[in-house]
Amino acid sequence: MKTSTPQSVFTLAKLLLSACIVMASSTLLASEIATLRQGTPLESTNTTPALLNNASNEDKRKTRAYPMQPPTIPHKIEAYQIDTNANQCMTCHARLRVEDSQAPMISVTHYMDRDGNFLADVSPRRYFCTQCHVTQVSNKPLIENTFRDMHHLPANKNKTN
Numbered sequence: 001m002k003t004s005t006p007q008s009v010f011t012l013a014k015l016l017l018s019a020c021i022v023m024a025s026s027t028l029l030a031s032e033i034a035t036l037r038q039g040t041p042l043e044s045t046n047t048t049p050a051l052l053n054n055a056s057n058e059d060k061r062k063t064r065a066y067p068m069q070p071p072t073i074p075h076k077i078e079a080y081q082i083d084t085n086a087n088q089c090m091t092c093h094a095r096l097r098v099e100d101s102q103a104p105m106i107s108v109t110h111y112m113d114r115d116g117n118f119l120a121d122v123s124p125r126r127y128f129c130t131q132c133h134v135t136q137v138s139n140k141p142l143i144e145n146t147f148r149d150m151h152h153l154p155a156n157k158n159k160t161n
């Protein structure tokens with residue numbers, strides 16, 4: 001075994017010092033910065049809140065916050081399968097289903113491949129609907145946000161659409 005040289009003692013001291021700094025800064029973070037961990041120290045685990053089955057189910061299409069926004073889903077979806085075998089969303093939203101379902105058809109962009117060619121069925125790029133579309137719950141925002149509709153930008157002030 002090597003005997004300790006002044007060099008290795010110095011390295012050990014540096015390691016101890018950085019460990020202290022890391023511990024001190026994590027205590028600071030936990031107590032002073034608002035995070036989704038809600039003050040739980042980094043070395044502890046939060047109890048996971050229960051998943052509430054309270055997605056809004058009002059069947060009323062919502063305002064989009066900007067023209068290109070994927071519309072939010074105004075109905076419950078937890079029973080709908082989306083995997084390699086089936087896409088239940090398409091049982092109502094596909095072109096040939098909307099007459100029966102009275103659901104809005106997925107838009108033309110969903111039938112386009114990345115080169116802009118139109119396909120007969122939903123493009124693989126748009127297959128997993130919940131990548132972009134989400135249900136809503138009426139909850140308080142987790143953190144404050146200052147989002148304003150683009151309608152309020154000065155250039156849009158006098159426009160109605």
Ligand code: HEC
Binds near residue numbers: 091
């Ligand atoms: C049983 C039929 C049915 C199924 C299945 C269904 N939807 Fe719908 N969806 C509708 C209808 C009808 C509407 C129109 C609003 C309403 O009545 O809820 C709608 C509205 C929407 C809208 C809002 C469109 C807009 O312009 O605002 C989105 C987004 C949507 N659905 C996504 C989905 C996704 C994603 C799935 C699968 C997880 C799905 N839907 C499954 C019938 C269905």
Ligand code: HEC
Binds near residue numbers: 068070089093125
């Ligand atoms: C990669 C993101 C993405 C995926 C995946 C996706 N969408 Fe969309 N969707 C959008 C965007 C963005 C819009 C609004 C712009 C547009 O029409 O392309 C939209 C629009 C819609 C609309 C409104 C159409 C209209 O004309 O009012 C419906 C309904 C819809 N999507 C359903 C679905 C369903 C069902 C799926 C799954 C089969 C799906 N979307 C997958 C992004 C996506």
